[in-house]
Amino acid sequence: MSLSLTIHQTSGSARRATLSLPHAAVETPAFMPVGTAASVKALPQHFLEELDARIILGNTYHLYLRPGHELIRRMGGLHRFMSWPRALLTDSGGFQVFSLNELRKVSEEGVRFRSHLDGSSHFFSPEHSMDVQIALGADIAMAFDECTEYPADRARARESLDLTLRWARRSKDHFEAHCHLAPWSAREGDALTGQRPNLFGIVQGGMFADLRRESAERLVEMDFPGYAIGGLSVGEPRAMTREIIAATLPYLPTDKPRYVMGVGYPDEIVEYAAMGVDMMDCVLPTRAARHGLIFTSEGRLNIKSRRFAEDQGPLDPVCPCPVCGRYSRAYLRHLFAAQEPLAAVLNTLHNLAFYLDTMRLVRDAIELGTLPELLVRFRARENAAAAGEA
């Protein structure tokens, strides 16, 4: 294991920390942009560096299908292949495979599924997911889990949680036996020779607080270097997401990183950070950007709207990002309407800048003791945005 979490300051349950990984020191709480197919859609890597993103995600399922993990291993691993020198996290492939619904079949051994690309048949087991992730060579790999669907009754959530725990054990055993084969770990003369990727366990248990507790406790007995709360943002109401996070966090060790997968809106990520979550990821800022939905300090705006046709102002008057420093809403609306590829680039750049700045505000607020005020501000803005859309 090559990971350490240094906590600098706490404020209520929130923690301001530095997560040291082989390829980067990540200031937490952190938001992690999603780079599905070895690319954060529409953004070149140097922009991500300019935004000071220290860690991004890659999706195991997508990279396994195309271009293939063995090809990426031959290219020196995912960092080298995509020219991203900072930290990477790969998911286990479980979430994507479970999103395939009709195309999959689950057994004790693993999951058989059909590719969404060409319909070809594939099999993922915990061991295979670990082999793929080790070939990709992320700083953080994730245990292979079953993402319990929503809604799921108690019996179903229990069965799914038990399977995930058995798979967590198998994931960990296989990972520990083979993680020295990660490209940078195994490369002679690399600055990181001998350092190891890290494997996080994933808490499941559906929307049942006691099952979440049991899942967390049994994972902690296995002693992972970090823990994720999975199976959220699968269609449940937001209040339930918060309730499940609140019910799980007390059973995860405070001296290890805690990651909530697949969240959320700006006020949600502020709220979860305030509850003690260290890491979050979501496709929302990037996907929304490509659909013209912009997050700003004044709430959300839809760049398609006619009211921006002759608006000379920036997307967000207080945003320090290069888009707001240079381009008008009128121009950005035109790019979007004309379906210019630059629209996706600029909208994504701004939205990610907004998300990363939001986490910077959270980190500053933890240090200054002003996190409750920040949370009130973000909630009020989100309520106004929701009311405006209604």
Ligand SMILES: [Zn+2]
């Ligand atoms: Zn901006």
